[in-house]
Amino acid sequence: MKPEQVDAKVITTLAQVAGIEIPKEDMEPLIAAFKNHLAGMEALEGLDLEEHDPITVFDPRWR
Amino acid sequence: MTDLWRLTIREAADGLASQKLSSVELLESTLQRMHKTEPAVHAYVTPMEKSARREAEAADDEIGRGHWRGPLHGIPIGIKDLLLTDGVPTQAGSRVMEGFVPDHDSTVVARLKEAGAVLVGKTVTHEFAYGQDVPPTRNPWDLRCYPGGSSAGSGVAVAVGSAFGAIGTDTGGSIRVPASVNGVVGLKPTFGRVSKYGVFPMSPSLDTVGPLTRTAEDCALMLSAIAGLDPRDPCTLDAPVEDYTASIKDGVRGLRVGLDRRFFFYDRVSNEVRSAAETAMERLASLGAEIVEVHIPHLEFAPHAGMAVLTADTSEWHRHLLRTRRDDYTPGVRVMLELGELVQASQYVHGERARAAIRAGVRDAFEKHRLDCLVGPTLPTTTMPLAEHSTNLAGEDGDADLSPFLHHCFLGNVIGIPALSFPCGFSDASLPIGLQVYGRPLTESVLLRIAYAYEQVSDWHTRRPEPQVLSRVS
Numbered sequence: 001m002k003p004e005q006v007d008a009k010v011i012t013t014l015a016q017v018a019g020i021e022i023p024k025e026d027m028e029p030l031i032a033a034f035k036n037h038l039a040g041m042e043a044l045e046g047l048d049l050e051e052h053d054p055i056t057v058f059d060p061r062w063r
Numbered sequence: 064m065t066d067l068w069r070l071t072i073r074e075a076a077d078g079l080a081s082q083k084l085s086s087v088e089l090l091e092s093t094l095q096r097m098h099k100t101e102p103a104v105h106a107y108v109t110p111m112e113k114s115a116r117r118e119a120e121a122a123d124d125e126i127g128r129g130h131w132r133g134p135l136h137g138i139p140i141g142i143k144d145l146l147l148t149d150g151v152p153t154q155a156g157s158r159v160m161e162g163f164v165p166d167h168d169s170t171v172v173a174r175l176k177e178a179g180a181v182l183v184g185k186t187v188t189h190e191f192a193y194g195q196d197v198p199p200t201r202n203p204w205d206l207r208c209y210p211g212g213s214s215a216g217s218g219v220a221v222a223v224g225s226a227f228g229a230i231g232t233d234t235g236g237s238i239r240v241p242a243s244v245n246g247v248v249g250l251k252p253t254f255g256r257v258s259k260y261g262v263f264p265m266s267p268s269l270d271t272v273g274p275l276t277r278t279a280e281d282c283a284l285m286l287s288a289i290a291g292l293d294p295r296d297p298c299t300l301d302a303p304v305e306d307y308t309a310s311i312k313d314g315v316r317g318l319r320v321g322l323d324r325r326f327f328f329y330d331r332v333s334n335e336v337r338s339a340a341e342t343a344m345e346r347l348a349s350l351g352a353e354i355v356e357v358h359i360p361h362l363e364f365a366p367h368a369g370m371a372v373l374t375a376d377t378s379e380w381h382r383h384l385l386r387t388r389r390d391d392y393t394p395g396v397r398v399m400l401e402l403g404e405l406v407q408a409s410q411y412v413h414g415e416r417a418r419a420a421i422r423a424g425v426r427d428a429f430e431k432h433r434l435d436c437l438v439g440p441t442l443p444t445t446t447m448p449l450a451e452h453s454t455n456l457a458g459e460d461g462d463a464d465l466s467p468f469l470h471h472c473f474l475g476n477v478i479g480i481p482a483l484s485f486p487c488g489f490s491d492a493s494l495p496i497g498l499q500v501y502g503r504p505l506t507e508s509v510l511l512r513i514a515y516a517y518e519q520v521s522d523w524h525t526r527r528p529e530p531q532v533l534s535r536v537s
Contacts, residue, residue, distance in 0.1 A: 011405070018404040020385065026398050033402045037374070040367035041410050044417050047364055052423060054415035055268065059297075 003035040067092035068224035072281040075227060076134040079126060086119040086137030090181055093139040097225035103206055105199040106220040108144050109152050109185040115139065118181040134284045136179030141226035143217050144185040145192055147261040148172050155263045156188040156198060158391040159384055169261025170293045171230055171272050178288040183226055186216025192237055192265055195395030202244060202446050203528035204494050209452040211241025214275065218245040221275045223528055228276040228285050234265045235369060236472025238273050239484040243497025244446035246486045246526060248282045248514060249275045253504045254479035255300040258293035266376035269369065269476040278524055279485060279514035283307035286507060307508050315516045316351030318435040321428065326362040327439025331467045339488030339496040340440040343517065350516055359428040361421045365474040368421060371406060371414030378403025422478040435509055441484040441497035443467045475501060483510040486523035
């Protein structure tokens with residue numbers, strides 16, 4: 001999804017999936033924040049990540 | 064002597080070890096300073112005068128019996144209100160935690176107690192360290208201005224002298240930003256160098272705990288006391304803890320200092336900051352450091368990679384509280400927590416993959432150019448009036464332009480390397496400017512050495528906010 005496509009309906013749908021209610025007064029700043037998040041993710045498309053594994057480590061030892 | 068609060072930790076420690084000074088004297092001077100400055104700067108949320116007096120008396124008694132524990136014994140220290148402190152309210156700057164009194168210490172607090180430090184109080188933090196609210200703390204150099212965050216109280220307490228040193232936390236710059244805007248030294252250690260057990264978390268892979276002090280040597284003393292493996296924090300590194308003061312006087316001759324102008328002197332860096340940082344780098348060069356111009360790919364992606372991880376991580380910890388105490392959060396923090404709930408898992412992992420690429424770029428540059436560190440301004444500008452400062456992590460509407468205060472700092476958290484901010488000048492408006500050095504993992508001693516060498520040829524770190532400035536509005 002493109003940042004400019006984000007609106008209250010999109011946020012409401014995603015929030016329902018997440019299981020949270022968005023107060024009315026949060027909707028506008030949250031739309032802006034989510035647009036910005038998507039723009040950040042778009043920016044990351046500029047990276048060549050083919051040779052890199054995510055920085056996540058699973059340690060199978062029992063502690 | 065009434066101005067004992069002006070001493071460095073090293074000077075005070077020497078006085079205590081030789082019994083020329085007492086911890087009670089140091090504490091009383093510190094408390095006097097606290098009483099004088101607090102009405103204006105509000106660095107503390109919970110002063111701990113009573114217990115501090117008991118601890119100072121105990122320190123004097125122990126030292127008098129010949130048991131000096133080391134350089135922090137009897138030294139008044141402030142603790143960010145994000146670290147659990149046994150029997151002391153710990154509220155993370157939030158109504159959500161109102162009334163919470165932990166029954167045990169975070170590892171860092173426990174280590175400070177073992178070192179004999181006197182805890183003078185819990186310092187103000189932005190709510191859960193998110194930096195989205197406006198806490199009561201004010202910048203002592205100009206009370207209209209942003210005090211930095213999220214370790215705002217720690218930076219201000221050290222600057223005004225209501226603590227000899229303080230503990231902060233840093234997930235995207237929260238130690239280095241207050242260090243820079245308050246004119247003190249702040250160290251974000253290598254990820255895992257210092258335990259984060261017992262600290263309200265934001266992100267398990269970005270959070271760090273570290274010291275704020277008035278000098279590099281004091282920073283080294285505090286790091287030596289709090290660093291090290293902790294079985295209760297699986298992220299801590301099993302690497303020996305150095306005496307971080309051991310090589311601090313070795314100078315900078317022969318050190319190779321990398322400078323990526325494109326990233327660290329980008330167009331939002333103010334002329335005053337640019338000029339102060341350039342002059343400081345010339346000073347380091349005159350001391351024998353070699354400034355090496357480099358171009359490191361991908362640095363500008365660090366904030367975006369970091370935010371994808373940070374927002375989701377933080378929201379995960381607050382998952383239950385957001386659903387049960389939603390209205391107790393301040394609106395800005397609540398929106399960020401809601402945002403984290405909307406981040407897709409694949410976006411999160413993509414952020415983690417981007418971190419790997421950014422880390423590889425930095426590592427390759429260090430290897431290729433045989434660098435000991437990277438250098439640049441800590442922040443693009445000095446502090447600014449709160450009315451003009453945006454702490455909005457969400458950025459402008461859809462343009463992916465995050466707060467410029469993240470630009471230089473977030474990199475250290477995203478790839479886990481150590482970073483040190485120290486004073487390198489003042490603006491025409493008498494506001495402090497910080498220089499930041501980034502090192503290879505676990506090379507805190509190199510960074511401290513650079514700051515120490517610079518302090519020997521400058522006096523920025525000795526300047527303290529003047530009391531009349533404080534009293535004018537108090």
